[in-house]
Amino acid sequence: MEQLARTDSLTGLANRRAIEEWTKRELSGAERHGFSFWLAIADLDHFKTINDSYGHEAGDLVLKKFAGILKGNTRSSNICGRIGGEEFVIALSHGDRADVEIAVDRIRRQLEAEEFPFEGIVVKATASFGIAGFRGSKAPDLVELLRNADEALYRAKREGRNRLEFSLPLLGDDGAAERGHTKS
Ligand code: GH3
Numbered sequence: 001m002e003q004l005a006r007t008d009s010l011t012g013l014a015n016r017r018a019i020e021e022w023t024k025r026e027l028s029g030a031e032r033h034g035f036s037f038w039l040a041i042a043d044l045d046h047f048k049t050i051n052d053s054y055g056h057e058a059g060d061l062v063l064k065k066f067a068g069i070l071k072g073n074t075r076s077s078n079i080c081g082r083i084g085g086e087e088f089v090i091a092l093s094h095g096d097r098a099d100v101e102i103a104v105d106r107i108r109r110q111l112e113a114e115e116f117p118f119e120g121i122v123v124k125a126t127a128s129f130g131i132a133g134f135r136g137s138k139a140p141d142l143v144e145l146l147r148n149a150d151e152a153l154y155r156a157k158r159e160g161r162n163r164l165e166f167s168l169p170l171l172g173d174d175g176a177a178e179r180g181h182t183k184s
């Protein structure tokens with residue numbers, strides 16, 4: 001029961017509640033020990049068109065396979081989950097911006113390369129990603145991180161989809177150090 005209450009039934013990923021609990025814990029650790037914390041929102045591109053063209057079941061198949069890609073790319077110290085219909089999050093502790101960019105872009109490329117055989121046709125899908133991060137002594141809450149990640153996601157959509165964008169500077173008083181691609 002405990003486990004079910006924290007699991008998304010379609011994909012088996014962590015649900016919003018589990019993400020909230022995990023993020024809260026990690027953010028307080030990040031604040032105390034000075035490590036960074038990153039949150040990426042992934043939103044499938046033109047997902048409505050996939051449903052409209054091939055049906056809701058095809059859409060569900062894409063959601064499940066994308067969840068598999070996320071799981072395959074999540075280390076035990078990180079978490080991924082489904083927070084809404086076709087919206088997912090990947091939360092990563094530690095690492096600098098370049099590390100996060102590499103990890104998230106690997107997921108983006110895997111989805112782009114994936115073929116979803118469905119009733120004799122091959123369905124393709126892509127996703128856009130918005131990423132927000134924190135490093136410093138005063139942690140934001142999940143809502144604030146999500147808001148920043150969402151703003152970056154909106155930019156990724158506007159600039160053509162199938163891409164990732166960062167919300168910069170990072171939240172927190174050490175966030176400016178992460179402006180560039182390398183840690184200073
Ligand atoms: P964009 O690239 O701007 O994100 O376009 P979009 O079509 O993905 O965005 P929009 O928010 O308009 O559509 C999301 C669609 O996701 C609409 C909804 O029917 C579909 N959806 C939400 N949850 C599920 C689900 O559990 N299964 C399926 N098959 N579809 C879902």
Ligand code: MG
Nearest residue numbers: 043044086087
């Ligand atoms: Mg959406």
Ligand code: MG
Nearest residue numbers: 043044045047
């Ligand atoms: Mg979408």
